[in-house]
Amino acid sequence: MADVPTLSVTMLGAGQEVGRSCCVLQYRGKTVVCDTGVHPAYSGIASLPFVDELDWSTVDAVLITHFHLDHAAALIYITEKTNFRDGKGKVYMSHPTKALYKFMMQDFLRMSSSGSDALFSPIDMAMCLSFITPVSAHQLITISPGLTFTPYHAGHVLGACMFLIDIAGLRILYTGDYSREEDRHLIKAELPPVRPDVLIVESTYGVQSLEGREDKEARFTSLVHSIIRRGGHVLLPSFALGRAQELLLILDEYWKKHPDLHTVPIYYASSLARKCMAVYQTYIHTMNSNIRSRFAKRDNPFVFKHISSMSQPKGWEKKIAEGPPCVVLASPGFMQVGASRELFELWAPDSRNGLIITGYSVEGTPARDILTEPEDFVTLKGNTIPRKISVDYISFSAHVDYSQNAEFIDLVKAQHIVLVHGEATAMSRLRAALTAKYKDSDDEVKIHTPRNLETLNLTFRSERVAKAIGTLADQPPQNNAVLSGLLISKDYSYTLLDPRDLSDFAGLSTCSFTQRQTIAVTVGYELIRWHLEGMYGTVDDAYGPNGLRYLRVMGVVNVWQNSDTELCLEWQSSASNDMIADSTLALIVGVDKSPASVKLTSHTHTHDHAHPHADIDDPKLGSKVRIERLANFLEAHFSDVELHMPGAGEEEEGDGPALVIALDEATVRVDLLTLVVTSSDEVLQRRVEAVLNIALKTITSLNDSFLVPTAESIEKERLENGSGATAVPESQHDTAKTSSEVALDQDVKDA
Structure with a gap:
C-alpha cells in the first residue's frame, strides 16, 4: 500500500497554554512555522518556545500574524541564534506589522533584563529586521513550487493577519489571534473565499461569552x-x-x-x-x-x-x-x-x-x-x-468569545479543527462544546487539542480537483456529462483546458504527427481488401487530393498500393490511432500465410471473373459458393470439414445437406437447412456452435444473407450449371443468417 501523505502539526508553544505561540506545519517535504512568540510569565531562555526540538535549517517560511510579544518576540532569537540562516527559509509579516515590530522589539530589549537573560542584542535585532519580507492582505505569495500563502485581515490589532497556507494542494488556515467584531478602528476578521482542509484556531476564551x-x-x-x-x-x-x-x-x-x-x-x-x-x-x-x-x-x-x-x-x-x-x-x-x-x-x-x-x-x-x-x-x-x-x-481584548468562534468555525467548514492558544481547562471545555455540536452533523468534523511537543498527524482523502478554464469553462457540462481536455499539472494544482487554448494559458504549442509505413506484399490488392473487411466489417473507398484511390480503415488508417509489390499505410498518430494502425499492419503482414488465402491461391477456379470475391455483391451468386465459404471458415478452425450433399429425392430427416466435422474420434454435423449443430460430444458441439456463430456475425458485413439449400434446389443448380456444381435458389434463405467470406474449394464443388 502506498504511503498516504500526512500533515504533521507540532506545537512548540501555545499548546494548551497562552503564550509563546509557535506552530510547526510539515507536509510533503515542506515546513512552515506560524508565529514565534515568548511567554510573558517567564524571562530569558525559559520564555522561548521549544526551539531545540526543530531543525530550523529545514524551515521554508516563518509567518508572523501580528506584533504582540507572545506571537513575535522570539523571531530575532530564531533567525540569529539558531541554524535558520543555514537553510533557505524566509520570514513574512504584513507591512503594518513590520513597521510596528521594530518599535516593539526596541522596547522589549530595553525592558528585558541584562546579562545572561538577554535573548539578543541590538545588532541581532537590526539583522533580523533586514531579513523580513513585508506582504499585503489578499496578496498570493509563492514561497517555492507547491508552497503558497495568502494573508487575510484578522482584526485584533493593526496589521494582524490570518494565513491561508497551501502546501501541495492541502489548505491550512492559521488564524493567530483574531476578532470577529468590528471595533472603533479595526475591521473584523475576514472569511477566506476557499474552504481549508485544516483550521488552526485560537481558543483563548473557551466557552465564555463576552458582553457586546x-x-x-x-x-x-x-x-x-x-x-x-x-x-x-x-x-x-x-x-x-x-x-x-x-x-x-x-x-x-x-x-x-x-x-x-x-x-x-x-x-x-x-x-x-x-x-x-x-x-x-x-x-x-x-x-x-x-x-x-x-x-x-x-x-x-x-x-x-x-x-x-x-x-x-x-x-x-x-x-x-x-x-x-x-x-x-x-x-x-x-x-x-x-x-x-x-x-x-x-x-x-x-x-x-x-x-x-x-x-x-x-x-x-x-x-x-x-x-x-x-x-x-x-x-x-x-x-x-x-x-x-x-x-x-472589563475585557476589551480583541479575541473571539465562544459564539464568535463557533460561528467562524461553522462558516469555514474545515474537516479538522486544531485548537491552540488557550489554557488547558478553557480549551477542553471548548472541545467538548464543539464535539457535541457536530455530533449529529452530516460532515465529519474532528476536533484536536495538541499539547506542546505533541505531534498531531492528520491524513486526508487523496482527492484531486482540476479547474476547467478557457473554452471548456464557457459552457459547463450538463447532467454529469464527461468533460475532456488537456490536464495540466503544476505545483500540485490541476487545470483542464481545450488543446486550442494551450498556447494562450500555458504558453505552449501543439502539433500532430503523421506516420507512414511501407510494406512489401506478395498478394493481390483485392485479397488484402477482403481480409480488411473480414476484420473491420467495413472498409471505405476514398480519394486523395491528387486523385489517389485508397482504402480507409476505421476512419483512421489510409491504405493504398504504391506498386504491385508495395503497400503504404498512413495515419495521424495518437494512442488510439496507433493501436488501429498496429492491428492493420499485423493483419496485412499475415495475409499471405492465412489458410483462407492459401486455399484461394492453390486451386483453379471455374468462375468467369478475375478474382473469386470480385462478385461478392452479386445477388445471383450460387448458394453452393456460400456454403463452401462457410465450410472453409470452419475448416480454418477444425481442419477436417466435409460437405455432405444427398441426391435429389434422397433427403430424409436428419440426412439433409450438412457440413461434417471430424476431430479425433468425434464428429459434428452442421445442418445447412436449419444451421443446427449436433454431436455426441457436447463439449465439441458447443465449440462448433460458438465458431459458427462468430462466422455468421463476421460475414454479415461482407454479403447480404446466408442462403439455405434443399435437395431439389441443389440438383436444379447442378443441372443448370452443367459443371457438377450445386446452387441454392436465392428465394430460399433465412434472413436471420449471414454468409461466409472464405475462398472457394474446388474439391467441395465436385462433392
Whole structure:
C-alpha cells in the first residue's frame, strides 16, 4: 500500500497554554512555522518556545500574524541564534506589522533584563529586521513550487493577519489571534473565499461569552467616571499598541461629551506608543470605514483632544500620585515591570484609586494574580504593601468569545479543527462544546487539542480537483456529462483546458504527427481488401487530393498500393490511432500465410471473373459458393470439414445437406437447412456452435444473407450449371443468417 501523505502539526508553544505561540506545519517535504512568540510569565531562555526540538535549517517560511510579544518576540532569537540562516527559509509579516515590530522589539530589549537573560542584542535585532519580507492582505505569495500563502485581515490589532497556507494542494488556515467584531478602528476578521482542509484556531476564551461592545464601553466609561468623582486615580494597564488605541478613542469621545471632565487629564504613559502613532496614521486605509471617512475629512481620529502623551521624566510616577485625580494608560498590560507596575505599587494602598484590567491576562502574570484581589501585594523590591485599590475587569481584548468562534468555525467548514492558544481547562471545555455540536452533523468534523511537543498527524482523502478554464469553462457540462481536455499539472494544482487554448494559458504549442509505413506484399490488392473487411466489417473507398484511390480503415488508417509489390499505410498518430494502425499492419503482414488465402491461391477456379470475391455483391451468386465459404471458415478452425450433399429425392430427416466435422474420434454435423449443430460430444458441439456463430456475425458485413439449400434446389443448380456444381435458389434463405467470406474449394464443388 502506498504511503498516504500526512500533515504533521507540532506545537512548540501555545499548546494548551497562552503564550509563546509557535506552530510547526510539515507536509510533503515542506515546513512552515506560524508565529514565534515568548511567554510573558517567564524571562530569558525559559520564555522561548521549544526551539531545540526543530531543525530550523529545514524551515521554508516563518509567518508572523501580528506584533504582540507572545506571537513575535522570539523571531530575532530564531533567525540569529539558531541554524535558520543555514537553510533557505524566509520570514513574512504584513507591512503594518513590520513597521510596528521594530518599535516593539526596541522596547522589549530595553525592558528585558541584562546579562545572561538577554535573548539578543541590538545588532541581532537590526539583522533580523533586514531579513523580513513585508506582504499585503489578499496578496498570493509563492514561497517555492507547491508552497503558497495568502494573508487575510484578522482584526485584533493593526496589521494582524490570518494565513491561508497551501502546501501541495492541502489548505491550512492559521488564524493567530483574531476578532470577529468590528471595533472603533479595526475591521473584523475576514472569511477566506476557499474552504481549508485544516483550521488552526485560537481558543483563548473557551466557552465564555463576552458582553457586546456598546455595553462594555458604557460600563467602562461609567466606572472611570465614578473613580474620578471619589477623588481617585484610574490605572489602565495596557499594551502600548493595540487595545490602548481603542481605549484612547473611547475616552477621548467620552471626555468630549462631558465638559465637567475637561479639567481631568488623561495621560498616555508610553514613549513607544508616541513613536508608533505615525504608523497608525500611515495605515489608515487598513482600518474600518469610520476611521477612513474621518481621515478623509481631515479629522485625524488619532490626534486626541483630551489626551496627552507623557514624556516620563525621572520621578513622574510620584508626581502624578500626589496630584489631582487623573487617568493613566500605562504599559505593559501584564504589569510585570515598567510604568504600569510602578504606578500600581504607588496607588495600591489608597482605596480611592481604581485599577481596571482591560485585556486578557496570562496565567502567572501580576495582572492575572491581582484579579483575585489579594489583601497584600509584594513589590518589585520585595516589600509587602496593602492592597486597597479597587480592582475591576472589563475585557476589551480583541479575541473571539465562544459564539464568535463557533460561528467562524461553522462558516469555514474545515474537516479538522486544531485548537491552540488557550489554557488547558478553557480549551477542553471548548472541545467538548464543539464535539457535541457536530455530533449529529452530516460532515465529519474532528476536533484536536495538541499539547506542546505533541505531534498531531492528520491524513486526508487523496482527492484531486482540476479547474476547467478557457473554452471548456464557457459552457459547463450538463447532467454529469464527461468533460475532456488537456490536464495540466503544476505545483500540485490541476487545470483542464481545450488543446486550442494551450498556447494562450500555458504558453505552449501543439502539433500532430503523421506516420507512414511501407510494406512489401506478395498478394493481390483485392485479397488484402477482403481480409480488411473480414476484420473491420467495413472498409471505405476514398480519394486523395491528387486523385489517389485508397482504402480507409476505421476512419483512421489510409491504405493504398504504391506498386504491385508495395503497400503504404498512413495515419495521424495518437494512442488510439496507433493501436488501429498496429492491428492493420499485423493483419496485412499475415495475409499471405492465412489458410483462407492459401486455399484461394492453390486451386483453379471455374468462375468467369478475375478474382473469386470480385462478385461478392452479386445477388445471383450460387448458394453452393456460400456454403463452401462457410465450410472453409470452419475448416480454418477444425481442419477436417466435409460437405455432405444427398441426391435429389434422397433427403430424409436428419440426412439433409450438412457440413461434417471430424476431430479425433468425434464428429459434428452442421445442418445447412436449419444451421443446427449436433454431436455426441457436447463439449465439441458447443465449440462448433460458438465458431459458427462468430462466422455468421463476421460475414454479415461482407454479403447480404446466408442462403439455405434443399435437395431439389441443389440438383436444379447442378443441372443448370452443367459443371457438377450445386446452387441454392436465392428465394430460399433465412434472413436471420449471414454468409461466409472464405475462398472457394474446388474439391467441395465436385462433392
